[in-house]
Amino acid sequence: MNSRDPDAPRPPSEGRSTKAAGIAIAAGLLLLLWAHLFSALLSALVAYGLSSWLVGRLRLRMRERRARALGVLATIVLLALIVGGAVAILEENWGMQGGLPGLLERLADLLEKIRAAVPAWLASRLPDSIGQAQQLVVGWLRANAQDVRLWGQSALRVTAHVFIGFTIGLLSTLDRLPTGSAGWVTATAAGLANLAAAFADIVAAQLRIAAANAALTAVFLLVALPLAGVHMPLATPLVALTFVAGLVPIVGNLLSNGAILIVALTVSPAVAIAALAFLLGIHKLEYVLNAHFVAGRTAVPPPVLLASMLVLEALFGLPGLVAAPICCAWVFRQFGATPRVQRDAVSS
Numbered sequence: 001m002n003s004r005d006p007d008a009p010r011p012p013s014e015g016r017s018t019k020a021a022g023i024a025i026a027a028g029l030l031l032l033l034w035a036h037l038f039s040a041l042l043s044a045l046v047a048y049g050l051s052s053w054l055v056g057r058l059r060l061r062m063r064e065r066r067a068r069a070l071g072v073l074a075t076i077v078l079l080a081l082i083v084g085g086a087v088a089i090l091e092e093n094w095g096m097q098g099g100l101p102g103l104l105e106r107l108a109d110l111l112e113k114i115r116a117a118v119p120a121w122l123a124s125r126l127p128d129s130i131g132q133a134q135q136l137v138v139g140w141l142r143a144n145a146q147d148v149r150l151w152g153q154s155a156l157r158v159t160a161h162v163f164i165g166f167t168i169g170l171l172s173t174l175d176r177l178p179t180g181s182a183g184w185v186t187a188t189a190a191g192l193a194n195l196a197a198a199f200a201d202i203v204a205a206q207l208r209i210a211a212a213n214a215a216l217t218a219v220f221l222l223v224a225l226p227l228a229g230v231h232m233p234l235a236t237p238l239v240a241l242t243f244v245a246g247l248v249p250i251v252g253n254l255l256s257n258g259a260i261l262i263v264a265l266t267v268s269p270a271v272a273i274a275a276l277a278f279l280l281g282i283h284k285l286e287y288v289l290n291a292h293f294v295a296g297r298t299a300v301p302p303p304v305l306l307a308s309m310l311v312l313e314a315l316f317g318l319p320g321l322v323a324a325p326i327c328c329a330w331v332f333r334q335f336g337a338t339p340r341v342q343r344d345a346v347s348s
Contacts, residue, residue, distance in 0.1 A: 020184065029195075029327060029330075033315075036319070038322070041165060050075050052173055055070075089237060198298070198333050201297045201329050208289075209246060210242075210247050214243035216282060216285075221238060230268075233266065249322050253283070260279065299333075305328055308325075
């Protein structure tokens, strides 16, 4: 390992290699967003970050090659347990709520409550029964069969991208940079390591945001509503979903918020309105939490972070919005605003 002081001036050729590698990686990130491959990049970063963390812990007790192999195997097992546990919890709660018949019964009760609560001119436009509502849904599906088919194909494509991304991330953990590699190779490897470190910073910040959201959601669903005499079905799974989905910025929040609103609607329109007001308040609070936690973890100023989110969302939609904090944290780390991952660490 090179014993050179990390704070010592770098040779001009090394500085040029670092800048060139940074520009190439930045272009690659934009290309991935343009090609709709951000899900693959995200899953690769998750797999690489988790497996690298496990390898670092195992390396203290065994040789590096064995630590890498066991770290990758442990990552696969852990991810399988997480996915299997989530599916098991959903199936158990689905069964406890009566499955599809129970859901249809709740929807029928909800339809009656809505018709009784809204004005007559609006009630006349609503379905008279759950059977009529099913007919409307079936008719819409038939009229938009082509779009539904495309959505299914897109879902399968994203699933394949996620699986391939996980595989790439795990293989990257097993791979080691050969000793004596060319300067551009080590510079590129260091830049990718900076990307992984920036992603870890964002995940650490997002973990705190997700924990805060889940805690507030638990207070609302498990404390405030029961005190008001309202018992939300699936309250505990919804809190867990809020935490897990909250680890994915923006998209995860939309998923958990939508689930809470749907379940609240099955109780009553008043509960749904209360849930919507709560979620809107949480949404506004997230701006403050995001600026505080992300700026505290990285060197990205909040105005720069918000501007990047605005620009990338305009260019690439929701994937750009999710990618903006990661890209910003990487740019500031790669070009010297935060401590960079040293080349020696990459080759170790």
